[in-house]
Amino acid sequence: MTEPGQSPETADSDLESDEQSRPDPATISVEDCALSFGELSVLEDVSLTIEPGEFVGFVGPNGAGKTTLLRTISAALEPDSGTVAIDGTDVHDLSSRASSRLVSVVPQNTSISFSFPVRDVVEMGRHPHRSRFSSATPEDHAVVERALERTRTAELADRPIDEVSGGQRQRVVLARAIAQATPVMLLDEPTASLDVNHQVETLELVRELVDEGRTVIAAIHDLDLAARYCDRLVLLSDGTVARDGPPATVLTGDALADSFDANAVVTQNPVTGTETVTALADAHEPEPASRPDQVHVLGTGAAAAGVIARLAAAGIDMTLGPVSSGDAAAETARSLGVEAIETEPFARLAPEDRATAETLVREADVTVLADLVLGASTQPLLDTLETADGLVAIETRPLSERDFAGTDARARYNACCERAVDATLEGLLEAVADATVGGSSSRQSVDSIDAND
Numbered sequence: 446m447t448e449p450g451q452s453p454e455t456a457d458s459d460l461e462s463d464e465q466s467r468p469d470p471a472t473i474s475v476e477d478c479a480l481s482f483g484e485l486s487v488l489e490d491v492s493l494t495i496e497p498g499e500f501v502g503f504v505g506p507n508g509a510g511k512t513t514l515l516r517t518i519s520a521a522l523e524p525d526s527g528t529v530a531i532d533g534t535d536v537h538d539l540s541s542r543a544s545s546r547l548v549s550v551v552p553q554n555t556s557i558s559f560s561f562p563v564r565d566v567v568e569m570g571r572h573p574h575r576s577r578f579s580s581a582t583p584e585d586h587a588v589v590e591r592a593l594e595r596t597r598t599a600e601l602a603d604r605p606i607d608e609v610s611g612g613q614r615q616r617v618v619l620a621r622a623i624a625q626a627t628p629v630m631l632l633d634e635p636t637a638s639l640d641v642n643h644q645v646e647t648l649e650l651v652r653e654l655v656d657e658g659r660t661v662i663a664a665i666h667d668l669d670l671a672a673r674y675c676d677r678l679v680l681l682s683d684g685t686v687a688r689d690g691p692p693a694t695v696l697t698g699d700a701l702a703d704s705f706d707a708n709a710v711v712t713q714n715p716v717t718g719t720e721t722v723t724a725l726a727d728a729h730e731p732e733p734a735s736r737p738d739q740v741h742v743l744g745t746g747a748a749a750a751g752v753i754a755r756l757a758a759a760g761i762d763m764t765l766g767p768v769s770s771g772d773a774a775a776e777t778a779r780s781l782g783v784e785a786i787e788t789e790p791f792a793r794l795a796p797e798d799r800a801t802a803e804t805l806v807r808e809a810d811v812t813v814l815a816d817l818v819l820g821a822s823t824q825p826l827l828d829t830l831e832t833a834d835g836l837v838a839i840e841t842r843p844l845s846e847r848d849f850a851g852t853d854a855r856a857r858y859n860a861c862c863e864r865a866v867d868a869t870l871e872g873l874l875e876a877v878a879d880a881t882v883g884g885s886s887s888r889q890s891v892d893s894i895d896a897n898d
C-alpha cells in the first residue's frame with residue numbers, strides 16, 4: 446500500500462528492499478545452559494526452543510539473568526555447560542562474520558563512542574553481507590534507507606550519532622539491526638528509553654518483522670507491553686525458567702508473587718484485551734482471625750475497581766453490585782472472575798437483582814461502599830444497608846441537602862456512611878479487618894462468652 450506522501454515508485458522500491466532484507470526463518474534451541482560469573486551462578490540448566498517466526502519476551506526481576514541469556518544466545522558469552530544452536534548449528538562454533546549474518550543484537554546500552562553520521566551507523570548492519578574491501582551496493586543503500594524509514598530515523602540520517610537523544614539512538618541501533626537482515630533478532634530492553642508513542646511504534650515494527658519471518662527475543666520489563674506484543678513469555682527467576690507459555694498463563698498473580706515478590710493483580714486491558722499488571726504497595730495482611738469470609742462491594746468507578754483489585758490480591762472472596770455494565774468496577778470484576786450484578790446504565794433495579802443484592806449484603810461479613818452514589822439502583826438497598834453488619838466507606842461521603850433534597854433517603858444514607866469505618870485504598874485491608882471484628886464476628890465472640898458463662 447502507498448503511504449500518504451509516498452509515490453508508487455517509492456512504495457515499489459520499499460517492497461523490494463523489504464524482500465531483499467527478509468531472511469529465512471530460524472529455530473533457536475537452548476539446551477541445559479548453565480553459566481556463572483566467578484562464584485555467582487547466573488543461569489542454571491536453562492532449556493528453551495524458540496520456533497521460527499515467534500516473538501518471545503524474556504521477563505523477570507532485575508538480575509534474573511535475562512541479559513545473560515540473550516548474550517549467551519548471541520554467542521557473546523560462552524556457557525559453562527550446555528549448547529545454543531540456530532537451525533542446528535552451535536552459535537559458539539561460528540565465525541563472528543557468520544554469526545552476524547544469523548543474529549542481530551540491540552543491546553541494553555546503546556551508547557556509541559564515535560561520532561559517525563546516523564546513516565553510516567545503520568550501514569554498518571550491511572558489513573556482514575559484503576566482502577571485506579567492497580563498498581556498499583545500491584541494494585545496501587536501499588536496505589539502509591528503508592531501515593531508517595521504518596524506525597522513523599530518516600530525518601536524523603545526517604546527524605552525528607553522539608548528538609542524538611538516548612531514545613533516538615535506540616531507534617538507530619534498531620535500524621542497524623534491521624539493515625543486518627538476520628533471521629534472528631535479540632533485543633535487550635528495546636523500549637527502555639522511548640516515550641509512550643515510540644514504545645508502541647517500535648513494538649508494532651518488531652511485530653511486523655516477526656510477521657515477515659524473523660525469530661525475535663526481547664527482554665522487556667514492561668509486562669503490559671510484553672503481554673500485548675509477544676506470542677510467548679519466558680519468565681526467568683534466579684537464572685531458571687519459572688514459567689514459559691502464552692502471556693495469560695505466565696502473568697498470573699501467583700507467578701508474579703513467586704518471581705518478583707510482588708503483590709500484583711492481573712486484569713484484562715479493556716482496550717487491547719491483553720493482560721495488564723498492577724503492582725500494589727505491600728499489603729498489610731490482616732490477622733487471620735479478623736479476615737472476612739465474604740465481602741460485598743457496592744460502588745462505582747476507579748474506587749470500586751481498586752477495592753476489587755486489592756481484595757482479590759489479598760485472596761478475599763467478594764461480590765459486587767449492582768453496578769452499571771461498562772463501569773470500571775464491572776470490567777475489573779469480570780477480568781478477575783468476581784461475581785457481579787450488572788445493570789443497564791441509569792436503569793431502575795430489577796426486582797430479582799434487588800433480591801440478589803440484598804442477600805449478598807446480608808450474607809457478607811463486610812460491605813465496602815466505594816464511591817457509592819445514591820441513585821435508582823442503590824436507593825432500594827437502603828433497608829438492607831441500615832442493618833448490614835460491617836460497613837467500610839471509601840470515597841463515600843454523607844450528602845448535603847443540596848446534593849440530594851427531598852425524601853428521607855438522604856438521612857438514612859448519611860447514617861449508613863457515618864456508621865461505616867472510613868478507609869483509604871491503602872488502608873483497605875486493615876479497615877475491612879476492623880469492620881469484621883466490629884461487625885458480625887465481635888457479636889459472635891460476645892455470644893460465645895455468654896454461652897460459656
Ligand SMILES: Nc1ncnc2c1ncn2[C@@H]1O[C@H](COP(=O)(O)OP(=O)(O)OP(=O)(O)O)[C@@H](O)[C@H]1O
Nearest residue numbers: 482485487505506507508509510511512513514664
Ligand atoms: N559481566 C558480569 N560479571 C559479573 N556479574 C555479572 C556480569 N553480568 C551480569 N552479572 C550478574 O549476573 C546477574 C544477572 O544479570 P543480568 O544482567 O543477566 O540480569 P537481568 O535479568 O538482565 O537484569 P535487569 O533486569 O536488571 O537488566 C546479576 O546478578 C548481575 O549482577
